[in-house]
Structures are given as structure tokens and as C-alpha cells.
Amino acid sequence: MATIQNKPTPTAPSTTTGGGLRAMDLYEKLEKVGEGTYGKVYKAREKATGRIVALKKTRLPEDDEGVPPTALREVSLLRMLSQDPHVVRLLDLKQGVNKEGQTILYLVFEYMDTDLKKFIRGYRANHEKIPAQTVKILMYQLCKGVGFVHGRGVLHRDLKPHNLLMDRKTMALKIADLGLSRAITVPVKKYTHEILTLWYRAPEVLLGATHYSTPVDIWSVGCIFAELVTNQPLFPGDSELQQLLHIFKLLGTPNEEMWPGVGKLPNWHVYPQWKPTKLSTLVPGLDSDGYDLLEKMLAYEPGKRVSAKKALEHPYFNDVNKEVY
Amino acid sequence: MPPTMLAPVPTRPRSNPFRRRRGAAPLLLDQTSAKRPAESSTSASSCFYSEVISNSSTSLAPYQRLEKRHRRQDTDAGEARPAGSECSEVIGGARVRPAEVEVSESSCPVSVLESDLACPKQLADDAEAIEKSSACDELTPSSEPDEEEVLSDPSHSGYSPSPLISSPLTEDDSDDAPSATFSLFLDFAKQFVPCLHPKPCTVTSSTLDLLTGRRFEDLDDEESYERFRRRERREAVARDFTEVCSSTSIPDSYRPLVVEQRVIMVNWIIQHSRLMKLQPVTMFMGIGLMDRFLTQGYMKGLRNLQLLGIACITLATRIEENQSYNCVLRKTFQVGINIYSQSEVVAMEWLVQEVLNFKCFVTTTHHFLWFYLKAANADDRVADLANYLAFISLRNHEQLSFWPSTVAAAVVVLACLATNKESSCHLVTEVNTQVLHF
Numbered sequence: 009m010a011t012i013q014n015k016p017t018p019t020a021p022s023t024t025t026g027g028g029l030r031a032m033d034l035y036e037k038l039e040k041v042g043e044g045t046y047g048k049v050y051k052a053r054e055k056a057t058g059r060i061v062a063l064k065k066t067r068l069p070e071d072d073e074g075v076p077p078t079a080l081r082e083v084s085l086l087r088m089l090s091q092d093p094h095v096v097r098l099l100d101l102k103q104g105v106n107k108e109g110q111t112i113l114y115l116v117f118e119y120m121d122t123d124l125k126k127f128i129r130g131y132r133a134n135h136e137k138i139p140a141q142t143v144k145i146l147m148y149q150l151c152k153g154v155g156f157v158h159g160r161g162v163l164h165r166d167l168k169p170h171n172l173l174m175d176r177k178t179m180a181l182k183i184a185d186l187g188l189s190r191a192i193t194v195p196v197k198k199y200t201h202e203i204l205t206l207w208y209r210a211p212e213v214l215l216g217a218t219h220y221s222t223p224v225d226i227w228s229v230g231c232i233f234a235e236l237v238t239n240q241p242l243f244p245g246d247s248e249l250q251q252l253l254h255i256f257k258l259l260g261t262p263n264e265e266m267w268p269g270v271g272k273l274p275n276w277h278v279y280p281q282w283k284p285t286k287l288s289t290l291v292p293g294l295d296s297d298g299y300d301l302l303e304k305m306l307a308y309e310p311g312k313r314v315s316a317k318k319a320l321e322h323p324y325f326n327d328v329n330k331e332v333y
Numbered sequence: 334m335p336p337t338m339l340a341p342v343p344t345r346p347r348s349n350p351f352r353r354r355r356g357a358a359p360l361l362l363d364q365t366s367a368k369r370p371a372e373s374s375t376s377a378s379s380c381f382y383s384e385v386i387s388n389s390s391t392s393l394a395p396y397q398r399l400e401k402r403h404r405r406q407d408t409d410a411g412e413a414r415p416a417g418s419e420c421s422e423v424i425g426g427a428r429v430r431p432a433e434v435e436v437s438e439s440s441c442p443v444s445v446l447e448s449d450l451a452c453p454k455q456l457a458d459d460a461e462a463i464e465k466s467s468a469c470d471e472l473t474p475s476s477e478p479d480e481e482e483v484l485s486d487p488s489h490s491g492y493s494p495s496p497l498i499s500s501p502l503t504e505d506d507s508d509d510a511p512s513a514t515f516s517l518f519l520d521f522a523k524q525f526v527p528c529l530h531p532k533p534c535t536v537t538s539s540t541l542d543l544l545t546g547r548r549f550e551d552l553d554d555e556e557s558y559e560r561f562r563r564r565e566r567r568e569a570v571a572r573d574f575t576e577v578c579s580s581t582s583i584p585d586s587y588r589p590l591v592v593e594q595r596v597i598m599v600n601w602i603i604q605h606s607r608l609m610k611l612q613p614v615t616m617f618m619g620i621g622l623m624d625r626f627l628t629q630g631y632m633k634g635l636r637n638l639q640l641l642g643i644a645c646i647t648l649a650t651r652i653e654e655n656q657s658y659n660c661v662l663r664k665t666f667q668v669g670i671n672i673y674s675q676s677e678v679v680a681m682e683w684l685v686q687e688v689l690n691f692k693c694f695v696t697t698t699h700h701f702l703w704f705y706l707k708a709a710n711a712d713d714r715v716a717d718l719a720n721y722l723a724f725i726s727l728r729n730h731e732q733l734s735f736w737p738s739t740v741a742a743a744v745v746v747l748a749c750l751a752t753n754k755e756s757s758c759h760l761v762t763e764v765n766t767q768v769l770h771f
Contacts, residue, residue, distance in 0.1 A: 074647065074661045074678075074679045074682050075686065080652055081652055084691055088564075192557070
């Protein structure tokens with residue numbers, strides 16, 4: 009039987025499975041650099057080209073269970089998002105078996121040398137603040153990436169510094185780890201309380217809302233914004249209740265006047281009545297435009313929270329060279 | 334082989350006819366009428382519309398049952414769902430079908446007998462399908478030259494098979510022996526025959542310009558609607574897989590089997606979704622994945638076509654349902670008298686992901702129904718009827734020639750007409766900005 013000559017298209021990475029070369033025949037693992045939602049991440053070199061990539065490894069715990077939902081969603085969503093400079097690029101997929109005969113799925117990503125968590129921690133260790141212009145450039149890229157993701161109908165649902173990859177030289181920032189993401193369907197679709205990192209979780213999710221949407225990601229962006237300015241997480245709770253109390257203590261306990269419908273959310277009950285603290289006290293070091301944008305990102309009522317697209321037009325970003333990012 | 338497979342058929346209806354009818358009774362009529370589209374395209378078209386017209390008054394009954402289940406599902410949405418019923422794992426090789434059937438019957442007789450998915454009509458139809466499958470198997474050697482021609486066609490374009498399909502595993506390193514499921518996957522990949530595609534027409538910018546202008550009061554709804562329309566146009570061009578396959582050298586005698594099995598599996602997916610209390614969006618996605626796969630090629634053999642349907646709904650379940658569905662939950666699946674193992678389903682899932690290039694999100698009619706019903710200010714009667722019509726349309730492969738948004742607009746317009754809400758029709762057509770002929 010004649011073999012078809014394949015012409016690989018530049019835009020769509022080809023998928024190879026056990027029949028072709030295994031991932032480890034094509035890549036040389038250099039070091040383990042972290043863990044994603046569902047698997048280990050390795051720095052690796054592509055043997056044919058010498059290119060450095062990131063390999064995300066998924067071992068299926070039980071061979072007969074199929075590809076887990078986190079990997080299935082991440083791959084499908086990345087395929088749907090195609091290419092954007094502010095979303096990490098999925099270069100290839102390798103499906104094969106390891107030496108124990110277990111099925112392995114490798115996702116091959118472009119390599120980024122650090123993430124925002126390490127970046128912030130570096131400044132904190134030196135007792136320094138991140139320069140204001142650097143904060144602005146990073147926030148602009150984050151809003152642009154989130155705007156793109158939301159514009160394509162995807163909720164990230166796990167935005168946090170660890171999932172925002174960076175290149176130290178260029179200050180490029182990219183959104184990564186879509187393992188907990190979901191495609192937005194009709195506006196009334198319900199989602200469960202899947203694992204959203206607590207510190208960056210929106211109040212409507214903490215209060216048990218299942219009809220949530222893009223504003224949950226904007227809340228996370230607001231928390232990251234504050235953390236970039238102060239080097240400290242804004243709401244570091246250690247349980248769902250503590251997380252809520254943390255938010256209410258600092259921003260004031262919400263009521264029906266500022267957040268119509270809050271009393272009907274499943275986890276709502278009587279909370280201590282705290283008064284709001286000024287953002288300039290909570291997050292010292294921003295100018296008035298910055299405080300205005302941050303306030304709009306941390307609005308209690310989801311519908312009042314600024315969208316990523318609108319945030320890009322905010323005066324805070326007026327002096328960003330928007331052609332470069 | 335065929336006589337052995339056919340032997341059990343006559344005894345089943347007689348032994349437990351009443352028990353089987355109990356659960357499946359409401360859908361029997363649908364299944365009976367659904368079989369007719371396979372006879373001919375003209376007959377299929379007339380049967381579809383006559384079904385709609387003749388059942389317009391009584392057809393709400395079965396849907397209302399589905400609706401009750403869906404409503405109950407909404408109530409329970411936040412709670413973890415119990416796992417679906419499991420049969421004991423099949424003993425022995427998955428390929429030994431008679432032994433497989435016998436073992437399954439003896440090891441879990443109660444669940445088999447009580448299964449809603451097995452019914453006398455379906456058994457009889459499956460017997461015919463098996464005969465056709467045997468006939469197709471006999472024709473396979475004579476179709477060999479056609480396949481060679483396909484493979485050597487220099488004008489080959491469209492879907493390019495992955496290196497896996499074109500270069501099957503040759504070096505078998507004993508240290509890296511693949512698992513049973515993975516071996517099944519490789520075997521299924523060899524039985525997939527890709528279709529040749531004409532160059533798809535590009536969606537022009539003028540088409541996208543049609544999306545401008547306000548259509549909904551709520552700005553968020555407006556943005557959501559535009560997003561779905563853009564996604565719809567960005568995905569594969571709307572096409573009926575039977576038209577795609579007819580342009581290649583798929584054996585003519587094989588096409589009716591694909592059409593017939595598609596209808597059977599659409600019905601099976603609908604029943605499976607109801608039993609598992611899946612969301613409508615999941616059911617539509619499962620069927621959408623199957624239809625998209627069939628525009629890329631076809632699988633040889635009846636078993637593979639049925640496995641395809643099962644794999645598509647299990648994939649859709651893990652993508653779209655909430656987190657209690659982390660894996661393929663059941664050890665076996667049953668379609669008529671055929672039993673499929675978890676390994677086979679997972680292996681077919683891998684092939685589906687390969688062929689679709691891991692693009693497992695499809696835009697479906699269901700995505701658009703909500704918007705058009707809102708635009709029409711539909712009441713419950715219109716909404717119920719529109720949803721029911723959308724269910725019915727899934728069985729007819731000819732609707733695949735239209736965009737999902739067009740099909741959704743059509744069923745909403747029909748529902749408005751049937752419930753004397755003509756004044757709402759122009760609202761739907763304005764939103765859809767397409768001319769609909771009835």
C-alpha cells in the first residue's frame with residue numbers, strides 16, 4: 009500500500025502517537041521546572057532543532073479512563089484560541105506510552121523562563137517594589153490576553169501569578185495553564201465550584217453562585233494588580249469562609265444596595281458589618297488612575313466589574329506604548 | 334460467524350417483550366419513523382416533515398418527559414451524580430464477540446434484561462444491519478483498487494492523516510509494549526479511511542459584517558451571540574457527510590450503513606443522555622462530534638460506527654459536564670445486542686481526538702436556541718416545541734448542510750408558527766439575517 013506523503017501545515021501542529029516517534033525520541037528532558045493543574049512540566053530540548061520547549065506530561069492513572077477532563081479541555085481550548093501573543097503557544101502533541109506501558113500525553117509548549125510568582129517573589133526577597141512602569145506594562149499585557157481569551161468565549165478560572173509566564177528580557181507576559189478553563193456556552197449555563205485558587209477567587213463564587221462568567225477572571229486580575237504593586241497577596245485566606253471574611257474586612261461587607269441579589273446567594277448569611285477601607289490604604293503606591301481601574305476590577309457586583317476590553321481603554325494605560333505589546 | 338451472531342435474535346423478543354417495552358415505549362414510535370430516512374433521500378425528506386406535521390399535537394408528550402428530567406437535572410446540578418450502572422467487566426479478548434456476548438449475559442443478566450437501550454425493534458433492525466455489514470465485508474476485497482486510487486491521488490487535499498495513520502507501528506520494542514487500549518487505538522486507526530475534501534470556501538469579511546448591529550437588549554447577550562456566530566463560521570464549513578463521502582470512492586453499498594448507523598447512534602446518544610441526566614448541551618455536542626468526524630472519513634464495519642457514537646458522547650461528557658465525570662464511568666456499553674468494553678471506547682476516543690486534531694468544541698444548534706427564543710419573547714409552549722423540534726432534527730443528516738444557527742432559527746420559527754405566534758417570526762429572522770423558506 010502506498011504511503012501518503014504528508015505536508016505538515018505550519019499553523020496546525022501535527023499529532024504523533026506511538027506509531028511514530030515517541031516524545032522521548034524527539035526531546036531531551038533537561039530539568040523539571042514545575043507542575044501544572046494535572047501534570048509535571050519539564051524544560052526540554054528538541055533534538056532535531058535544538059529549540060528549548062516546555063513539556064507538560066499527563067500520565068493517565070488508569071489506562072481505561074480516557075484522557076482526563078483537564079487535559080481534554082486545555083488542548084481543545086488552546087486549539088480554539090489558535091494564536092495570540094499573550095497566550096502560551098501549544099506547539100505540538102505527542103501521545104504514546106512509557107516504559108511501563110502506560111499511556112502518556114505530552115503537550116509541547118513554547119518555553120518561558122519564569123512566571124509572575126517567581127518575579128514578584130524576587131522583588132520581595134530584595135525588599136524592593138516593582139517599578140511603576142513595569143507594573144503597568146505587565147498589567148496591560150494581562151488585560152490584553154484576558155480580553156482575547158474572553159473574546160473567544162473562554163473562562164480561564166484560575167488566573168494567578170503562577171499561571172502567568174514571563175520572559176525576563178522582553179518583559180513579555182503570557183497566560184498559561186488552561187486546565188481549569190471552560191468554554192462559555194449560553195449565559196445561563198451552570199458551573200460547579202471546581203478548584204479555583206482561593207486567594208484569587210471572586211466573591212460570587214465563594215458565595216456559591218453557579219451562574220458565573222467572565223467577571224470571575226477580572227476579579228483575579230484585580231488581585232494580581234494589587235499584588236504587583238505591593239508584593240503581597242491582597243486577600244490571603246486559608247479557607248473559603250476566611251477568604252470571604254478577608255474580602256469583607258478590607259472592602260466592606262456587601263449589602264443589597266451595593267450588590268442587588270447578594271442576599272439570595274446560597275452561602276449568604278449574616279456577616280459582621282465591616283466598613284470599607286480606602287484602596288490607597290490597602291494598596292499604597294498607585295496613582296489616581298490606577299486606583300480607579302483597580303476599584304472597577306474589584307467591584308462586588310459582577311455586572312459592574314470592568315471588562316478586560318474596557319480596561320485596555322482606561323486612562324491608566326494612556327502612556328503605554330500600545331504598538332509594542 | 335454471521336449465523337452465530339444471528340442465532341440469539343429470535344429468542345430475545347419472545348422471552349422478555351413486556352419488560353423491555355416498559356422504559357423505551359415513548360421513543361419506539363420515534364425510532365420506527367427514524368428508520369425511514371435511510372431508505373432514500375426523497376423519502377427521508379418527506380418522512381421528516383410528515384413526522385413533524387403528524388406529531389405536532391402529540392409530540393409534546395415525549396419531550397415533556399425529557400423536559401421534566403432536564404428540570405430535575407437543573408435542581409441537582411450542584412450535587413455530585415451517582416455513577417451510572419456498571420456491568421461486570423467482560424472476560425476474555427474484546428474481539429471474541431460470541432464469547433463476549435455470552436459472558437455478558439451470564440454475568441449480569443438483570444441489568445441486560447432491564448436495559449432501556451435494548452428493545453425488540455432495535456434488535457430486528459440490528460440484525461438487518463449485521464447482514465449489511467457482512468455484505469460490506471464481502472465487498473471489501475473488490476474495493477481494494479479504489480482505496481489504492483484514493484491513496485495515490487495526487488490532488489489529495491483537506492484533512493491530512495497524522496503520521497500515525499500513514500506510518501503504523503513497525504518496530505515493537507519489548508520494553509515499551511503498548512497497553513491493550515493503545516493497541517486497540519492503533520487497530521482502529523488503520524480502519525479509518527479519510528475522505529478527500531474539495532477546497533473549503535473561505536468565509537468572506539462581508540459575511541462577518543452581517544454580524545454588526547444591535548439585536549438584543551442586553552449587551553452581554555449581544556456579545557455572546559456574536560461570539561458564537563464567529564466561532565461557527567470559523568469552524569468547518571457546514572456540510573452533509575453523505576455528500577462529502579459521495580465525492581470520494583467510498584463503496585456505494587457502504588453508504589446506507591453509515592447513514593443507518595448514524596440514526597441508530599443518534600437515538601442511542603439521546604437515550605444515554607437522558608439516562609445519565611446529561612445536559613442538553615452535552616448531548617448536542619456528542620452528536621456534533623460524531624457528525625464532524627464523519628465529514629473527515631468513515632470507519633469500516635458496523636461495530637466501529639457504533640463505537641464512534643459511544644466515544645463521542647463520553648468525550649462530550651468529560652468536556653462539558655461538571656467534575657464528577659472525570660473518566661469513562663462504565664465498564665461496558667450496549668447498543669442493541671452488541672457489547673462494547675471500556676477499552677474499546679477509550680481507544681476510539683483517542684482516534685476521534687486525533688481525527689479532529691483535538692478540536693473537541695463544536696458549535697451546535699443548542700448554542701443558538703436560547704438566543705432565538707429570547708429574541709422571539711417565547712413562552713414555555715414555544716420553547717418546549719422548539720427544543721423538541723431541535724431534538725427531532727438531529728436524526729436527519731440533511732440538516733448538516735446548514736449552519737447550526739440556521740437550523741436553530743428554523744425550529745424557533747416553526748414553533749412560533751405552530752403556536753400561532755406569527756408576529757414573533759420576523760424577530761428571529763432579523764436576528765439570523767438569513768432568508769428561510771418554508
